[in-house]
Amino acid sequence: MPLLQLHDVTVQFPEKGGFLKRTIPPRSVVDQVSFQIFQGEVYGLVGESGCGKSTTARAIMGLNSLANGQILFQGDDLYQMSRASRKLRMKDIQMIFQDPYSSLNPRKNVWNIIAEPLRNFENLSKEEELAKVQELVERVGLNAESIYQYPHQFSGGQRQRIGIARALALRPQLLIADEPVSALDVSVQAQVLNFMKDIQEEFELTVLFISHDLGIVRHMCDRIGIMYKGRLVEEGTVEDIYERPSHLYTKRLVAAMPELNPEKRSEKVKQRRQINEQYELAADQFFDSSGRIIELRKISDTHRAALK
Amino acid sequence: MELTNEAMRQAKMGNQSFHSAIWREIRHDRMALVSLIVLVCIVGIAYISPFFLSIDRVTRIDLSSIYLAPSAVHWLGTDDGGRDVFGQLLLGARNSFTIGVCVTLLASLYGLTIGLIAGFYGGIVDQIICRVLDFLMILPSLMIIIVFVVMVPNYSVFNFILIMSIFAWFGKARLIRSRGLAERELDYIHASKTLGTPDWKIMLFEMLPNLSSLIIVNMTLTLAGNIGLETGLTFLGFGLPSGTPSLGTLIALAKNPDIVQNKWWVWLPAALLILVIMLCINYIGQAVKRASDARQRIA
Amino acid sequence: QSRVQGETEPPVFPLEVSNQDKPIEDGEMIVALVSSDPFEGTLSRPFYSGSFDAEIMNWFDEALLSTDSDFEITNDGAATYELSDDKRTITLRIKEGVYWHDGEPVLASDLLYAYELLGHPDYAGERYTFTVENIEGMDDYHAGRTKKISGIQVHDERTISVTFKTASPSIMTGFWSVPVPRHHVGDVTAGELTMEELESSEKIRITPIGFGPYIIVKIVPGESVLLERNEDYWRGRPQLQSVVLKTVNEAIVVESLKKGDVDLAKVPADQYETVKKLDNIELLGDLDLAYSYIGFKIGKWDDEKKENRMDPKSKLANKLVRQAMWHAMDNESVGTYLYHHLRFPATTLIVPGFESYHDAKNLGRPYDPEKARALLDEAGYIDKNGDGFREDPAGKPFILHFASMAGGDVAEPIAKYYIQNWADVGLKVELTDGRLHDFNAFYELVKSDDPKVDIFQGAWGTGSDPDPSGLYGRKALFNYSRYTSERNDALLEAGTSKQAFDTEKRREIYKEWQALMVEDVPLVPTLYRYELIGVNTRVVNYSIDANSENRHVWKWGVSA
Amino acid sequence: MEDILLTIHKLRTSFQIHGKFYPAVDGISLTIQKNEVLAIVGESGCGKSALALSIMGLHPSDRTLVEGIIEFQGRNLLQLPIAELNQIRGKRLAMIFQDPMTALHPLMIVGRQIEEPMNVHLTLSTKEKKHRTLQLLERVGIQNNEQVYQQYPHELSGGMRQRVLIAMALACDPVLLIADEPTTALDVTIQAQILELMKDLQRQSQAGILLITHDLGVVAEMADRVAVMYAGEIVELAPVRELFYNPKHPYTRSLLQSLPSATGQKQKLHVIEGIVPAIEHLTRNGCRFASRIPWISNELHEGEPILHEIAADHFVRCRCHEHFYLPAERMGDESNASITAT
Amino acid sequence: MLVFIVRRTLLMIPQLLLLSILIFFLAKQMPGDAVTGAFMGKPNVSAEQMEKIREQHGLNDPWIVQYGRWIGDAVRGDFGQSFVHKQPVTQLLAGRIENTIWLSVATLVVTYLIAIPLGMIAGRWTGSWADQFIVTYNYVSFATPVFVFALLMLYVFGFVLNWFPSGGSVDIRVEEGTAEYVWDKLKHLVLPVLSGSLLLTYSTVQYLRNEIIETKMKDFVKTARAKGVSENVVYHRHILRHSILPIAAFLGYEITGLIAGSVFIETIFSYPGLGRLFIDSIMTRDFTVVTALVLISGAAVIVGTMLSDIILRMVDPRIRLG
């Protein structure tokens, strides 16, 4: 059984407009997205800005309400549970945020930040809590005395580690990482990525890894879903996506990745042009009559794409 | 990793809280520092004055000595009831300041509660609160305060504070709401939600501390405004009960041109005192404001 | 010279300007209406209510009958009168050559019109007074039962007679003789316009006319009025070419006088000292027909019977306490220091302005704390617990509540001072609600006999009629003390009876009444007052002396 | 050498912090030639923007100190009075900013903003200006140019806005274009388009471009020459091929190793120890990178590191590169530290 | 745009209605009514007579009935009769409102005329002596009670220097409609307006200064400079255009300040306007006038906020579509 299952998940935001601000039909930001994540794997969600990646993540976390669909965690529908049991359940799902600067409360010291989930769910004595926090802090590679420091005294990478420590405090099964490194410099990025990989292996975490950087996704993930305008357009293993992209949008994304070899510049440019042209020509192939991206079709056991 | 107690303590001390930021900012701004000292002196003297000044004596009418010019006995002369202006000034400063502080605190409490709720929940709750605030903001509050003052049957300082504070919180609520709305979109609030922290805890322990600098800045700045408003209302005759010494009572005597011209000691010290108090609060407020915004800090 | 009263010597003010120069032909006088508020501008006698409106009207309008220093009607006005032997019918004859400003003659029917307005069922003003009500047939007319007032006869164009139900000396002081130009303002009785329309009509607000010495040329509402000489004035040619009346804030009166911006202005007491020093200003002063008082609540208004009823259980029922409280009050100091001698201790309830009726020998109850203490001891109010304040005879705390009006710079020190005075003799008095009350709230409290009030401070203007029954009668709503006694009833009755047309007799009656009030002390008259007028030295022929020829507006002029 | 557009000599740009001036750009010398794309790479905070702003003269004069020589077509920009500087900027020297969201005036229609440099530098009639603007918009790949002309920035997508910014920079046919991270705020696909566009335009106009970026991928795709900056200094300067095939400076090598390699090998990424020190905490004597490669002993660094030309046009600061190895290499993986062509 | 204005206007109606109910209710709660006020201190009016007058004016009806009557009339522009002034309130206000409008508009204009240049100078040359001077002036003006300042102005310029008339709105001697009349009106306005506006500049200067300092650091300003635009143009075209927006948004609330200020100013300069009328009316319990005045002030603020909204909409394209 998959650890997390999304079934036709739809998230809508109301749009304001018109005379006397009547509510006009809401816009689906995430439109009937379904995928599954299995125990222990790292699932990547890729797409351009505004395609609905974060919204999907937030829907799983219960920060947005669903307009339609189900989210099953270990087979239980998170949105059908009572508030209390859902709260207990959410303990097993934790999130790492994109911006290490705003995801930590600047008014709290590291101790209080990391202890927050512990205080909510576990009744620890002060000593136990301190011990636990120190353990976590050391686990993420920070000094023990840093628990008295405030977020602004840390670099971006260190902050992201604090965020990870907080997420790990309750020993979750599923970790959702929403662009955890896109605000960081290359060198720091490497640090966090390495670290996340270690943690994932050590805790046998299941991770939903969201990013727009195909290089990073490739480095981190086992399976990848490509999102476009609120819909999933292709899903498959890393090899499926990078070696055998079937959807033109995926191809386009892959082609847009900067080439690190100066020699291949012109080649790459040519390739991009080609794909762009194709894309423009064949655009309507990927949409149904109402202009909606069509459903995924199975290509192989691991590979699905929104193709006719 | 073994940690010495010393290292722990230093790490603890190394953090800089908002308070120390304010203090540093004030220390580096000469005007603010002077203001703070002056204000502390004024308020300090005013508040400890009952220990060396008998209120009864200061407020006792002595018709044979009205409008005496400053002398060794009456440092700042006497007022329309032959009362010592210096003593009145101290009592007045104390009353005015107390009222200003009380009004500010009360108004902040209202504003904070409403603003936080609107800011935290957003959506429909915010919409409703906003509409109500929109309406309240357009009330001609000075006029309505006056109407209230006239209306209240059992008029006392307490009632006055209540009335003033009822009309002083709308702006605050708005301010806190809008910052709250911005704050609620920040990831640390999301984080707290995903960590299972209950809403009220998030509001009080996550959001509020981050708004605290805003609130403190707003409070220091409106404190001056509230003291000014109290004085103004007293000037118009709708402020403090007239036997209660207040800076406004003394300045209100300046309605009479003879006093303005020939009996400056009655109103001028009070006017200057209020000016100094308000200036001081303002300078401190500005320093506090800078402290709240790292980009503006001098220190 | 003005009359001097009381034990102390208040300053002495002239009643007439000293400038003896000839007035210039094209002079203009600027008169201040001293107020921080705009004047209301209802420039018609039946309808006006502001004192500034009255002041403005003085310049362009007047009563047909003139009055003397006792405010009694005389025969040297625009009309002469005759009183019938039974003193119930008065007949007016308007002199020749009295014309409205628009050239129409002043007719007897114009005076009739005034009565028709005053008695009209729709009339909502305040001048439906005793002398109007007392006219025969007025009740029926007022109730709308008839269209004509049977007691008023118009004999010819210029003769009219008015018959009263009862003979009362009030006729001599209270008789209404101001006509209303029916042709100008429009006829309410003929249905040309309604009473309300008339009241807000431009004809009395923007373009009013009268038959006085000056003609209104222009009005800036609430601010100023420009008048010009009425060449056809019946007494003669007015001295001034033009007159400007304008509101001047109290705050800047002195400056305006000093600069010569205004020639004539009432001077507020607190600025007297400053004005005194100005050498271009002469100060005239006369006693005002008003006094301040401290009242004691000793009863309640009985709404059933519409009369006052004393309450023997009220806190101040014991007259010794009231007497003591009067003795405890240091009015002398208040007048001297707070009013710069412009007010001085009052003695009786008939002001010295009524020269013939004020009992100058009755000294009231002068400041004497010792006597006050003795009286209180005698009454059994003794400080038993040693807290400095007396308890009542039963030994219970005795706390009185004092209501006083806010307004003016000195209201607060005065109230505080009296409280101190009483504290000095051991009486504990506190301000009702802990504050001074504004005008309306104060009267609301006092009028409704609110139990929160035991003592109250106020002031009365007496009007020109010395009869005090409107303020102290058994049926008088304004008798806020709610004091009644048989003797009081009898004396007041006698004061307005037919026999009181004899001034000597009336003086006796009122002397007795004044003594009664000093004995029973339903209220303490505290201060009499001067009214001060600052006049520029260039003003000539100006007088506030009721006996002087120069009291007439048309005589006033300015020299070069 | 009339092909040289810009010569920077010992440029030092210092910011005032706590009343003292600390250099953020510390003695940089560079030249840019016609028709050349010079890329500057480095981590955040190493002084790239400070350098660009210094060239444009956009630092507020009260809190910034700019010393050295910036010679543009024979004139030292630092010594020009503001009026003359204004004659140059926007005309022969133009700049593209990083964030298209904020770099456009939110209350002016796009057309006016593009016309503004023409108002200043060219004498054209209103019609000509509009014509030229529409042409420019077309050149940067905006098809519905008439419509966009009338629109406000917030009505455009990020990519469109960046195109508008480019059009604005090109308004007076500049000979040197300074682009400060022109694509950082954009999506990959759009980034590719914009880069291509810039390349095209550059080829057409033969202008020089100073391209500032922190993305080595962008460098590889665009640049002719690359300067690697660290802590206000240039640590390595080389033609693009040389840099990617034969990186020398420890910093360059570390950077390349810390990229999640595009080849898909899931080996550990290299992590550079520590952080870039803030300019007020930077130790300025000795090798500035030394603290971040602590396993290289101190003697191996130069006392006063200078740029050494180790191959034609290839400069490296400090001798330490000769002894440098990555920790991973020591542990047996002897493969070349550079990215080998696939 | 039109749709927006219509919507905004419709939104005003419930606000006004709510305001009117609130105000009416407050007025009725005050101790004493118009009749008490009008006849107190005049001994010769009997209780029955007063009761009759009360009955006549419907002062004894339940308040909801009175409200219904009042609001019905108010909609038709009839605020009833002032008991004290014996005049329709509308007529009474008509005489004063013109003066108040003169005063407020002039004060507003002068405030902006002073504040905007000051704010610009202070914002542009932050830290210069001019800036320090302006900031100090600003603090002082904020801290000075308006009545003290107005009194001083009156003394210095009205009396000591004798430059301007010390009270009133216009001299009686000048003909209405002539240029002289207007000139005289303006002369009478100088002191009240200056006293008001010199202290009202606070928020505008403060805001503009901060806003300019903020805007100065914005990227689009760098863009403008990079285009070679001269410094003056940068400030006038780019920075000011952006910074002035919030000032427009404040217009509505500025009106609140004006109303409050006019109460003081009109009292001190004996300027016959609505502010003074309010104080007088409240003293005399002339509640038809009080209610009308508060309603008018409220309406003025509502209209003001609406105006700022509309202005904002017109100048800020971001809101226009948003």
Ligand SMILES: Nc1ncnc2c1ncn2[C@@H]1O[C@H](COP(=O)(O)OP(=O)(O)OP(=O)(O)O)[C@@H](O)[C@H]1O
């Ligand atoms: N609270 C909200 N109200 C209305 N619209 C929203 C809200 N949150 C997100 N959206 C819209 O939903 C769409 C998807 O947003 P989302 O944040 O999920 O994108 P994303 O893929 O995470 O993009 P990015 O890479 O920029 O983070 C965007 O167009 C955004 O404008």
Ligand SMILES: Nc1ncnc2c1ncn2[C@@H]1O[C@H](COP(=O)(O)OP(=O)(O)OP(=O)(O)O)[C@@H](O)[C@H]1O
């Ligand atoms: N106005 C300023 N005042 C003080 N310090 C500044 C200022 N501007 C920049 N700095 C500092 O100067 C250094 C260089 O900044 P710069 O903006 O040039 O970096 P950058 O390389 O462009 O970084 P990024 O990639 O983040 O744009 C940084 O340490 C920064 O903190």
Ligand SMILES: [Mg+2]
């Ligand atoms: Mg996102």
Ligand SMILES: [Mg+2]
């Ligand atoms: Mg930069």
Ligand code: NI
């Ligand atoms: Ni080195």
